[in-house]
Structures are given as C-alpha cells and as structure tokens.
Amino acid sequence: MCPERTVGQDACLGSGSSFYGIFTRLLRYSAGMNRWRESAGYWSAAGAVLLCTLIGSAMTPRFDIVNIAMVYLLAVVIVALRFSRGAAIFSAAGSVAAFDFMFVPPEGAFTIHDAQYLLTFAIMLVVALVISNLMARSSRENAERTALAVEAETERVRSTLLASISHDLRTPLAVMAGASSSLAERGDLMTTEERSALARSIYGQARDMSEQVDKVLQMTRFEMGAIALSRDWSSVSEIVGSVLARLKARLSSHQLVVDIAPDLPLVRVDATLIEQVLVNLLENAARHTPANTLVHVRGLLKDAQVVVSVEDFGPGLEDRDIERVFDKFYRRAEEGPVAGVGLGLAICRAIVSLHGGRIWAEQIPGGGTAFRFAIPTETVPTAPVERQQGDEA
Amino acid sequence: MGDARATILIVENEPEIRRFLRSALGAEGYKVVESATARRGSIDAASHKPDLAIVDLGLPDFDGVDVVRRIRQWSSMPVIVLSARVQERAKIEALDAGADDYVTKPFGIGELLARVRAGLRNAVRPACGGKVLKLGDVSVDLDARTARRGDDPVHLTPIEHKIVAQLSRHLGMVVTHRELLAEVWGPTHVDDTHYLRIYMKQLRDKLEKDPVQPRYFITETGVGYRLLADE
Secondary structure (H helix, E strand, O other): OOOHHHOOOHHHHHOOOOHHHHHHHHHHOOHHHHHHHHHHHHHHHHHHHHHHHHHHHHHOOOOOHHHHHHHHHHHHHHHHHHOOHHHHHHHHHHHHHHHHHHOOOOOOOOOOOOOHHHHHHHHHHHHHHHHHHHHHHHHHHHHHHHHHHHHHHHHHHHHHHHHHHHHHHHHHHHHHHHHHHHHHHHHHHOOHHHHHHHHHHHHHHHHHHHHHHHHHHHHHHHHOOOOOOOOEEEOHHHHHHHHHHHOHHHHOOOEEEEEEOOOOOOEEEOHHHHHHHHHHHHHHHHHHOOOOOEEEEEEEEEOOEEEEEEEEOOOOOOHHHHHHOOOOOOOOOOOOOOOOOOOHHHHHHHHHHHOOOEEEEEEOOOOOEEEEEEEEOOOOOOOOOOOOOOOOO | OOOOOOEEEEEOOOHHHHHHHHHHHHHOOOEEEEEOOHHHHHHHHHHHOOOEEEEEOOOOOOOHHHHHHHHHHHOOOOEEEEEOHHHHHHHHHHHHOOOOEEEEOOOOHHHHHHHHHHHHHHHHOOOOOOOEEEEOOEEEEOOOOEEEEOOEEEOOOHHHHHHHHHHHHOOOOEEEHHHHHHHHOOHHHOOOHHHHHHHHHHHHHHHOOOOOOOOOEEEEOOOEEEEOOOO
16 A cells, blocks of 8 residues: 555556555545646657667568557557556657657658558557556446445445444433432332432533533534634633542542653643643543552653643553544444443544544553643743742842 | 522523522522523623622524623623533633633532522622731731741742632632733733743742642633632
C-alpha cells in the first residue's frame, strides 16, 4: 500500500501494486488532483512516444519495422492502463505519427505509401480505447464496491448503536419503571427507608441514562462536524479541580491522588470539552478498577505540551485493546454489564484531536493502565503584574 | 427551611417539571407562581412581584433569555435559569443578560434549592457593608481590605481584594468571566480570561488549603467562578 499523500506520484504508480487501490483512492481525490493527473497522463504519453522512438532508432539496423510498431503498441497499452482515455488516444496518435515520420519509408516525412500503416494506426487506436474502457469500468465497479462497503459499515455501526441503546438505556428504564410504580402503588405499605431507597435508585438511574444520552448526542454532533470549539485561556489545574468536585461521589470508592505541576502554563482550549475528557477518563477508571485501588491524576509539561494523565491500578489493558479502546462502541471481551454505551473514549479522542492534541493509553509496568492526553501550549499573553508583599528588591 | 414569605415564579413550559418544582418548593414553605410561556412569565413577574424567578431557557414562544432581559429592565430580583446541556451558549447569554445563576437539566432538587436559598439571601443582604468573609480559618475583611489566616495577616493585592469583593457581592452564586473582568479590569478587558486564571491561582494559593481542590473559590468551567463561604 502506498501512503495516501503519494497517490498520483510516480513512486506510487510505478510500484504496480494494485490498480484497484489506486483508482479507488483516486476517486476520492479532489478535482484539482484529477486535473493534475489528467495533464500528467498526456505528459507521460508524450514521454512514452519519445522513449519508443529512441528505442526504435536503436533497433532500426537489426529489427524489422513491424517490431518497432510493437514497441509503440506496448507504450499505448501502458498509457491506456494507467491514464485517461484521452491520454491513451493521444499516445496512439503520437505513436503512429512518430512511427510514420521516423521509421516508415520515406523516413523524415508524414507521407504514407502503404495503406497497411493505416491499419497499424487503427489497431493502436482500438487497443487504446478497449483498454481505457476496461479500466474505466473496473474503477466504476470499485467505486460501487467502496460505496457498498461504506454502507455496510454504517449499517454495522447503526445496529451496534441500536443494540447498545436498547441494552444500556432499557435496563435503567426498567429499573425506573419498576421502582416508581412500586412507590406509586405500594408506597404507603413501605417504610420511609424503603421508599427513599427506591426514589434514590430512580434518581441515580435517570442521571446515568441522561449522561449516556448526552454521549450519544455529542458523538453524533462530532461526526456531523457540528461542534465548534470555544477556546479560552484555561488552567488545567482549575479544570481538574472542577472535575474532581463534580465526580466526588462517584470517585469516593477509590483513593485519589492528584499531582498537578504548580507552574503548568495556561492552555487555550475549550475548557468545557477538556473537562468532559477528564470526566470520561476518571469515570472509566472508577468503573473498570476494583474499589479502594489508587487513581492517580497527573498534569505536567513535556516537550511544550501539557500532558494530563489518569493512571489506574486495575487489571490493565491487553495489547490489542491499547489502540482499539478509543473506537466507537468498542468493548473489551471480558467487559460485562459495567460498560456504558462505549462512546466515552471515542468522545475523548474526538475532543483532543479537535484541539490538535493526542490521546493514548499505556500499560503501566506492574499492572494498571495510564490514559494520557497532550495539548500543545502557546505563548500566553502577558497580564498586568502587581507587586506582591515581599517582592520589594 | 425557606423563608415562608418568599414567592417564587416558575417560568417553564413542561408541566411535569413544573409539577415537581411546585411540590419541592412548596414543601420548603415557598409560595409558588407558575407560568407556562415566556409571554405569561414576563407579565406574571410584573404583577406578582415575586422574590425570585426560575426561568427555563427552552421556552416555546420566545427565548428565556428575553424573559431575563425584560425582568432586568425593572427589577433586580434574583433570577435562576434552567438550561439543558446543549444550551451552553444561551446559558452564558442569560447570565450576561443579568441572570444570577443557573442549574443544568437534569438536576437534583437539592442543587436547585441551594441556588434558591443563595439567591434569596443575596437579595436581602445589604450591599457588602461591614462584611467579614469566613473561609475556614481564613477571614477577609472586605471594608478594611485585610485578610488573615488565624492570627497571621495574609497579604492580598488591590486586584485580589477587588475580585474577592466582586465574588462576595454574589456570595454562593456564579459570577461570569465577563462580569468579573469588566468589574475588576474594566470593559475593555472582558475577553482577557488569562487575567482571571492567573489571579484566581494566586488567590487560591493564598487562601485555600488545597489550591487544586478548592473549597471556597469554585470554578464553573466555561462560565465563571462561585465563592462559597462559611456563614
């Protein structure tokens, strides 16, 4: 496979890998790229004719001119295979002209004495047309195949989404319907504690469900490109503090250690979204690791980037999961009912990459997982400085 | 316990949400007036003269932000807006238009009642006169512009004092970035959020036990700051 950015360059085309691949990618390419390719086709055709003429001249004393015609035919075939129909016809015409001018007696003139060379031209033209039509058809079929594959993928995502929605949203709904109907119909037979326990469970389930719905909506908006960042100078330490206050109850099952470098520079981010990243990472840590284990939140400056980490000391990730945990709806094989809709980390990745940053997972030697994201820093504008007591020098 | 004489106006189009607000606020001893539309809400605000208004930002006829603007034309009553998560922008707009605080849907009633209490308390408190803020073992005398931790003086710069004073004017309620910047540095600096980040860090370093997990100078991410105090 050629890397995408070299599509259309000789290095890629010359590798002769797969025309299917090249054509499907070309289809996706911009109109500008197509124009560039179009003219490249004509230049290549001209080059091929020139090359054949040179080869033909070298062959002249020893070979019959019929063989030289074959060399031209080969050039036409190659041009037709790789470039547009126009370029193929151009190469056929160029080949006949050059062949006639250079090799058909009288050499050095376009005169045709023998009708057989008209036949040569006709054959070259037919070969050019047949091959470029074949190529056009195969590229069209490939486009259709790609469209079908995309549709199948969309369908797969849609059905996974439906499956997870029906499971993850219907379970809390069942709890809420059951608990609330018990309260409504049997409430006066219950003790105050029982009533309040049922009510609390309805409240908890509703909150969870509302968050899941928010995630689905947010992911949809990301995919539609409907989320615009509202960036402001923000302090990572403030964001961490706000997240910890928000998640206080949910993190109470774990031991939290916070370690934010005090001289961390401000970053220009959408603080609400970065807060969401941290919330998702911390909730994941609390959900996937045993109670009372340590969760470590770190913030530090490394290579002009602010790196924020959530490290847990749970069972850790398998190698195969390290990349895939950030995929939509991805669940680890061993994950049971603890999982949400499987969008938390996908949302994290979308947010961090919108900020031009990077997010990744690492295994911690000795067990546990570190989720880290890095946000590039910029020069913070100056702020008016006041004299602090004890500053007088 | 709520102030039994306080009247609260609810401007909310969803009857089920009005229902639980009515029963929860009623149980706290407040008198409740309900409006299902923005138009009705603006009228009720004028005729019932409530002590506090709760305004939903997702009203069908016209924007809840407009209700806030209309109320602010003639009244300084505390206004709390209810916003959904997708209404982030409308929320900031409502706060900048004069709303005093917000609660994001879905919310627990405890959160809303705390906001209501803070709003009513602020409305009756004399504008920041003779006030000493208690922040744990730190106390800040807003008039004398002094601060001390226990018996040791803590030095706050004039701007730091201004920030504390501005936040304490809305004690327990949110103050937007824009509002703080305009009040402390002037209207030409409303977009200089980095000033706030730098000064809030200084304040927390001086006044909070754990500056990363503050108890008093609370961050409202994307919105502003909220000062809590031990009353």
